Amino acid sequence: MIYVSVFIFNFVVACFIYDQSGYVKPLLQAVLVTLLIVAIDIIKYMMKAKQKRKA
Numbered sequence: 001m002i003y004v005s006v007f008i009f010n011f012v013v014a015c016f017i018y019d020q021s022g023y024v025k026p027l028l029q030a031v032l033v034t035l036l037i038v039a040i041d042i043i044k045y046m047m048k049a050k051q052k053r054k055a
Helices: 002-018 024-054
Strands: none
């Protein structure tokens, strides 16, 4: 659920930034930022799991 809200927020902000009638650029930016956040969360989770296995 958190990723959906991040995506919607990014899309709305990108619409204001690009200020065009089209929605392709804001949609692309929102998707890429959301994917970046998901990737960072996965990396953090893997590092925590690795540390727990060591201890």
